[in-house]
Amino acid sequence: MKQTLAILKRELGGYFATPVAYVFIVIFLLLSGFFTFQLGDFYGDGNGQASLTGFFNWHPWLYLFLIPALTMRLWAEERKQGTIELLMTLPITLPQAVLGKFLASWVFAGVALALTFPIWITVNYLGDPDNGTIVAGYLGSLLMAGGFLAIGACVSAITKNQVIAFVLSVSLSLAFLLTGFPPVIALFSGWAPQPVVEVIASFSFFTHFDGLSKGLLELRDLVFFASLITLALFANALVLELKKAD
Amino acid sequence: MNKKNLSLLGLALAIVLFFAVNITANATLRAVRVDLTEDKVYTLDEGSKAIAKNIDEPIHLYFYCSRSAASDYPQVLEYADRILGILREYERASGGNLELTVIDPEPFSEEEDRAVEQGIQGAPLPSGDPLYFGLLGTNATGAKEAIPFFSLDEDKQRTLEYDLSKVLWTLAHPDKKKVGILTAMPLEGGGGNPMMGQQGEPRWAFLDQLGDFFEVEVLPGSSDTIDASVDILMVVHPRGFSDATLYLIDQWALAGKPLLVFVDPQCDVDAGQSDDPSNPMSRFTAKKDSNLESLFQAWGFELAKNKIACDKALGVLQDVPSQDRRTSARIPLVFVPRLTEKELDREDPITRLLTNILLWTPGSLKQLADGATTFTPILQTSEESQEVDSMQFQFQAQPRELLASFVPGFEKLTLAARVTGNVKSAFPGGKPGAAPEGETPSAEGEPKTGGLSESSAPLNLVAFADVDMLHDRLWMQELGRLPGGQVLVKPISENVDLLKNAIESVSGGKELMSIRMRGKTSRPFERVQEIQRDADQRLLARQQELERKVQDAERRLGELQKAKSEGSEELVTADQRKEREKVREEFVQARRDLRDVEHSRRQDTERLGTTLKVLNIAIVPILVCIVAVGLGAARIKRRTRK
Numbered sequence: 001m002k003q004t005l006a007i008l009k010r011e012l013g014g015y016f017a018t019p020v021a022y023v024f025i026v027i028f029l030l031l032s033g034f035f036t037f038q039l040g041d042f043y044g045d046g047n048g049q050a051s052l053t054g055f056f057n058w059h060p061w062l063y064l065f066l067i068p069a070l071t072m073r074l075w076a077e078e079r080k081q082g083t084i085e086l087l088m089t090l091p092i093t094l095p096q097a098v099l100g101k102f103l104a105s106w107v108f109a110g111v112a113l114a115l116t117f118p119i120w121i122t123v124n125y126l127g128d129p130d131n132g133t134i135v136a137g138y139l140g141s142l143l144m145a146g147g148f149l150a151i152g153a154c155v156s157a158i159t160k161n162q163v164i165a166f167v168l169s170v171s172l173s174l175a176f177l178l179t180g181f182p183p184v185i186a187l188f189s190g191w192a193p194q195p196v197v198e199v200i201a202s203f204s205f206f207t208h209f210d211g212l213s214k215g216l217l218e219l220r221d222l223v224f225f226a227s228l229i230t231l232a233l234f235a236n237a238l239v240l241e242l243k244k245a246d
Numbered sequence: 247m248n249k250k251n252l253s254l255l256g257l258a259l260a261i262v263l264f265f266a267v268n269i270t271a272n273a274t275l276r277a278v279r280v281d282l283t284e285d286k287v288y289t290l291d292e293g294s295k296a297i298a299k300n301i302d303e304p305i306h307l308y309f310y311c312s313r314s315a316a317s318d319y320p321q322v323l324e325y326a327d328r329i330l331g332i333l334r335e336y337e338r339a340s341g342g343n344l345e346l347t348v349i350d351p352e353p354f355s356e357e358e359d360r361a362v363e364q365g366i367q368g369a370p371l372p373s374g375d376p377l378y379f380g381l382l383g384t385n386a387t388g389a390k391e392a393i394p395f396f397s398l399d400e401d402k403q404r405t406l407e408y409d410l411s412k413v414l415w416t417l418a419h420p421d422k423k424k425v426g427i428l429t430a431m432p433l434e435g436g437g438g439n440p441m442m443g444q445q446g447e448p449r450w451a452f453l454d455q456l457g458d459f460f461e462v463e464v465l466p467g468s469s470d471t472i473d474a475s476v477d478i479l480m481v482v483h484p485r486g487f488s489d490a491t492l493y494l495i496d497q498w499a500l501a502g503k504p505l506l507v508f509v510d511p512q513c514d515v516d517a518g519q520s521d522d523p524s525n526p527m528s529r530f531t532a533k534k535d536s537n538l539e540s541l542f543q544a545w546g547f548e549l550a551k552n553k554i555a556c557d558k559a560l561g562v563l564q565d566v567p568s569q570d571r572r573t574s575a576r577i578p579l580v581f582v583p584r585l586t587e588k589e590l591d592r593e594d595p596i597t598r599l600l601t602n603i604l605l606w607t608p609g610s611l612k613q614l615a616d617g618a619t620t621f622t623p624i625l626q627t628s629e630e631s632q633e634v635d636s637m638q639f640q641f642q643a644q645p646r647e648l649l650a651s652f653v654p655g656f657e658k659l660t661l662a663a664r665v666t667g668n669v670k671s672a673f674p675g676g677k678p679g680a681a682p683e684g685e686t687p688s689a690e691g692e693p694k695t696g697g698l699s700e701s702s703a704p705l706n707l708v709a710f711a712d713v714d715m716l717h718d719r720l721w722m723q724e725l726g727r728l729p730g731g732q733v734l735v736k737p738i739s740e741n742v743d744l745l746k747n748a749i750e751s752v753s754g755g756k757e758l759m760s761i762r763m764r765g766k767t768s769r770p771f772e773r774v775q776e777i778q779r780d781a782d783q784r785l786l787a788r789q790q791e792l793e794r795k796v797q798d799a800e801r802r803l804g805e806l807q808k809a810k811s812e813g814s815e816e817l818v819t820a821d822q823r824k825e826r827e828k829v830r831e832e833f834v835q836a837r838r839d840l841r842d843v844e845h846s847r848r849q850d851t852e853r854l855g856t857t858l859k860v861l862n863i864a865i866v867p868i869l870v871c872i873v874a875v876g877l878g879a880a881r882i883k884r885r886t887r888k
Contacts, residue, residue, distance in 0.1 A: 017881075022874035026867040033863030043858060046774035046851040115870070118862050126771040126858075136282040189317045197317050202272045203265075215283035223271040231264040238253050 003092040007100025008107070015108050020070075025112045028066055032058060032116055050127025055119055056137045056213040060177055060205055063148045067109070068169030071152025072162045074101055075240065080160045088244065098237045102153050102229075109145040113138065133215035140212025143225040144205050148173050150232035157239040176228075180204025288328070290335040293757040294411045297418065298339035300757075303386040305417045306345045309333060310366045310382065313350045315375040322379065325398060329381075332407060336414065344414070351378050367394040381410070385417040408595055408758070412750075415758055423753050425460045426476035427453075428495070430467040430485040430536070431516060431713070451718045451735060455742045460749060467491060478504040478753050483513055483713040485536040489678040493697075496541055496672050502703025504752035506745075509536045509549055510713040511609035512636045535636065536713065544672035545665055546617025549711055552636040555610040555659040556580035558652050559630040560589065562604070566645045580648050581607045581639065583627060584739070585661075591624040594664060596708065596747040604721065604739035606714035607639055610659035619667035619705060623660040630654040656783065662710040668701040708748050715741045774851055781847045792840045799833035 015021040032055065036042045040054035048054075078084040087097055123129045152169040159165050178184040180201050189197045201207055208221040281288040309330060316322040330348065337346050351358040353375050361378050362368065368376030381393040391413045396406070427433065435449035456462050465472065470490045472479065479498050484491075484507075499505055510516075518532025537549050561578030568574065583589075584604050590597035603625060610633060613621040632655050634648065677697055714720055721741035725734040751758070806826050 016877070019874065019878075022870055025870050029867045029870070030863060033859075037859045037863060043771075043855040045848075046771055046778070046855060048771055050769040050771060115866050118866060122858050122862055126773045127769050128772065129769055130284045132282040132284045185317055189314075194314045194317060198313075198323070199269055199272070201317075201323070202268065215281070216288045217280040217282055218275070219278035220268075220271040220275040223275065224268055227264050227267050231260050234260050235257055238257050242250055242253050 003096045004100040004103070007092065007097055008104045011101050011104030012107060015104070020073075021108065024066065024070055024108075025115060028062065028112045029115055031062055031066075033119070035062070036119065048126075050123050050129040052119065052123055052129065052134050052137055053213060055116075056141060056209075059141045060144065060209060063145055064170060064173050064177060067145065067148040068152045068155075068166045068173065070105060070109070071149055071156050071169060072165040073156070074105065074153050075157040075236075076160055076162045076165045079243070080162075084240075094237050094240055095233075098153070098233050098240070102150060102233055102236075105149050105153065106142075106146050109149060110142055113141055113145065130215065133213075136215045136217055137213045139217070140209050140221075143212070143221070144209050147176070147205060147225050147228050147232075150229040150236075151176070154232040154236040154239065157236050157243070176203065177205050180206035288331075290332065290339065291407060291411075294336065294407055294414075295339045296757045297411050297415050298336045298344060299341065301340050301343040301414065301418050303418075304343050304345065305340075305383060305385050305414065306347065307333060307336075307413075308364075308382045308384075309346065309348045310351060310361050310378040310380050311348065312368075312376065312378045314352070315371055315373070315377050316379070319377075322377070322398065325396065325403065326379065329396060329406065329410075332410060333381075336410065364390065365392045365394055369395060381413065383413045383417045385420055387420050389417060389420040391416050405595070405598065411758060412595075412754065415754055423460050423477040423749070424475050425456060425462050425478045425480055425749060426472055427462065427464045427480045427482055428467060428469060428472075428484070428491070429464065429482040430487065431483045431513075433464050433482065448718075450716065451722060451724075452716050452742050452745065455735075456746065456749070459746060470494065472498065478506070478749055480506045480508070480749070481538070482508045482716065483510060483516060483536045484538055485513075485516070485533065487538075489673075492538070492541060493673050493677055495538070496544070497697050499541070499545065499705055499707060500669065500671055500698040500701050502701060502706050504749075505705075505707045506748055506752060507538060507707065507709045508713045508716065509538060509609065509709070509711060510607070511535050511537075511549065511552060511554055511711070512607040512639045513713040514606055514639075515714055515717045515719075540672045542709075543614070545669050545705060545707065546619035546667070547611055547613045547621055547663065547665060547709070550610045550612055550633060553610060553633040554581055554607045554636050554639060555583075555627055555631060555661060555711070556634045556648065556652070557583040557627040557631045557659075558649070558654060559628040560584055560586075564645070568646070577645055577649050579643075579645050580632075580652055581634070581643055583608070583661075585625055585627075589626050589628060591622070594622070594624045594751075596664070596744065596751050597624050600740045600744055600747070602740045603744055604715065604741060605661060605712045606717075606720055607636075607643075607712070608661045608715075609711035610661065611663050611709060611711050612660065613663075619665050619669060622664045623658075623662070624664055624708070625662035625710070626658040626660055629656050629658055631657065631659045633659065654786075661712065662708065665707045665709060666704050669705050670700045671698060673697075674699065706752050708752060716745065774854065777850045777854065778847075781850055785843050785847055789840065789843050792836050792843065795836040796833060796840065799829050799836060802829045803833065 035058040036055045040058065042048055042054050075084070078087060088094075090097075092100075120134060123134075124131070151172050152165075155169040155172060156162075156165045158168070181204070185197060185201055188200055192200070203224075208224045211218055211221060279288070311326045311330075313323065313326070316326070333346050337344050349357055349361070351361045358368075358376075358378070361380075361382075364382045366378055366380040366382060368378050371377050380395050383391045393409055393413060397403075431450075432447050433450045433453060435447055453462055453464070460478075463473075463476070467484065467487055468491065472494055479495070481495060484495075487495075495505070513534050513536065516534045518534045535552070537551075539548070542548050558578055558580050560583035561580045562582045562584050563576050564579050565574045566577050566579075582605070584602065587601045590600055590603065592598050605625075610627075611621075611623075613619075632653055638644070638648065676699075718724070721739045722735040722737050725736050728734065803826070806822065806829065809822070
């Protein structure tokens with residue numbers, strides 16, 4: 001635990017020591033604000049609704065491209081620069097390092113998400129929103145970010161090349177989004193039996209984020225995100241172990 | 247087995263485990279959830295639980311959902327899951343008397359035929375397959391209740407629980423409810439005097455419309471008992487009711503029994519009650535108003551006395567001839583408001599789905615300052631309303647004069663309201679005339695007649711300040727009569743639907759009532775509305791002045807045009823031509839000014855929108871940049887110092 005925290009601190013410090021963190025936060029905030037207000041027409045000439053649905057709806061798409069950009073260097077860079085060997089010589093186990101790095105990136109994503117607070121203030125200034133739903137939406141968004149981050153971290157461990165890591169992460173994350181997307185479901189429903197199609201759809205971020213963004217926290221959503229993160233981190237550690245053996 | 251193979255095996259196992267855990271969780275953990283919404287929209291209401299718990303005879307619910315046809319529509323599946331989740335909650339709360347069957351009707355199957363037969367609607371999908379998404383309930387006596395199709399409309403989704411509870415409640419209480427109508431009006435027709443050559447009034451058609459759903463009995467206004475078989479009491483135009491009759495209503499209300507009241511400061515379909523029936527002129531001074539003043543007082547509200555709630559924005563447009571009858575103009579009848587969804591409460595089940603209510607010289611209801619009841623308006627005027635003295639309507643309303651003298655009060659007037667809460671009797675001394683002198687009164691403080699002196703159950707009342715709305719001419723057009731005497735009608739308003747909803751709602755008991763109260767469907771930007779109201783108020787005078795100028799110029803142009811067409815072009819003098827030019831210029835200028843006013847009205851709202859947009863998109867990124875630059879500079883400084 002102590003070792004994990006140490007890694008977390010080191011990593012988190014690392015984020016803010018380079019411009020990467022600031023660029024990521026600024027781009028995330030600019031895009032989420034722009035999408036919400038311009039494309040989502042949140043204000044709508046004053047006829048809008050005091051709810052953040054239009055804000056949260058963009059999060060899966062923002063994460064799809066921004067989070068792989070954040071995670072692509074996570075292990076790939078360490079391996080490229082050879083610092084991974086250094087890391088392995090420290091008195092920590094591999095799972096601790098994996099967990100520490102993941103948690104650091106998650107905390108960082110949480111900071112970026114928290115910095116969207118002006119929209120919460122805005123919607124409370126304009127009307128009387130359901131703040132319970134908003135809390136659930138933020139929680140859902142954070143959980144979903146965790147899912148994206150775990151996938152990205154795992155992929156980053158596979159390759160030394162950051163660009164490949166980015167493209168692979170985006171593709172894999174996209175798969176986890178699209179399984180809940182109507183055109184994709186239609187593709188399956190042509191030949192697969194109905195329960196199978198429903199099972200496929202149940203592995204989409206959309207399916208599990210949707211309920212949360214509407215204010216309903218279901219245990220199965222928590223199970224999904226927790227099991228996905230666990231699986232991805234387990235695979236992450238396994239890949240590193242295998243590469244080390246190479 | 248080497249290490250690599252072992253690892254790969256481990257990975258494969260982990261993936262299998264991941265899928266297994268989630269498939270199991272999806273199938274079994276649906277009921278484990280936390281409702282984080284403020285209104286608890288995903289939690290079964292106490293009222294719903296009580297309804298489910300009180301099911302005595304078995305009820306069977308069939309939930310039709312074409313899952314295979316809907317598999318391309320996750321929002322349908324998701325909503326279906328939510329409905330199923332709630333239905334399972336009912337099932338659990340019912341303690342075994344509610345049985346739920348989920349049916350996925352395959353196209354061309356027997357199940358599909360049965361679904362259609364039972365009134366479940368299929369929505370055609372682009373793929374050609376119909377989507378069935380409805381609910382059918384049956385009870386032990388074979389009665390059926392259905393929701394033909396669950397609308398995906400967000401507002402409707404929020405009232406899901408009420409709709410489901412209503413189905414259950416209706417199935418659990420299958421007997422046709424009896425509506426007793428206590429009235430001073432000849433609702434059943436007649437009332438004419440053949441000796442005077444007067445033809446009797448026909449029977450009011452709404453009675454037949456109600457007859458399809460309820461048992462209806464008209465009780466004369468002089469009644470001194472209400473039959474025990476009456477479930478819902480409807481008081482219509484209580485003009486000249488005796489104390490004994492009022493006491494009946496009082497006791498009914500105190501028992502918390504379903505009550506609808508229709509009063510009117512000026513009921514135009516009422517022939518009126520005159521002081522001197524032998525005087526033919528007396529019909530012009532006859533009293534046409536009704537009120538339940540003492541009872542309303544006890545219930546915490548009042549009907550504004552001798553005041554008609556007029557509305558310029560909602561008035562029905564009609565061609566009205568000028569005084570000299572030479573011209574006519576299309577103007578709003580301020581005393582005939584047609585209410586649209588904006589004036590109807592979108593939360594209350596009585597009004598939430600209606601969009602067209604037509605009233606005639608309605609009154610306005612007001613909550614008393616010391617009223618202890620909960621008074622919730624369900625029909626209101628717009629803000630362009632005014633209370634006009636009912637004297638102006640005694641003989642014949644003058645639409646032009648009413649419009650000319652109209653001064654909007656910037657206040658919504660209440661035309662109908664739901665009232666609930668515990669109240670005291672309007673007859674603190676007990677039944678009027680029940681204890682003649684000399685009779686020994688019973689124990690101290692006890693009502694002498696054994697009647698109620700205060701609510702034994704909360705008041706269950708909806709009060710309307712218009713009686714004309716029930717009359718045929720305000721809600722229907724007669725298309726003809728069938729040989730059996732049945733009248734074919736075409737509705738021109740939803741007044742009767744309003745009445746039906748009101749009866750259903752008050753008779754649904756307190757369980758259904760309690761469900762109504764929750765779920766805020768619309769959360770508008772109140773701040774923006776406030777700004778718009780301020781701007782409206784500030785600019786209204788200027789706008790009216792300009793509108794008058796435009797109208798004036800239009801009229802003068804019309805007159806000049808007429809003069810021109812009457813005379814020949816050569817006879818038009820230079821002066822006239824100049825005059826025409828001038829008026830035209832004035833017209834254009836006034837129109838331009840009007841547009842400016844319109845623009846400045848929107849300016850404040852737009853400015854706020856832009857400010858918020860800039861603040862939200864840019865302010866935090868800028869701060870982050872400043873922090874980054876600051877930290878970077880500090881770091882460089884530190885490094886150079888080293």
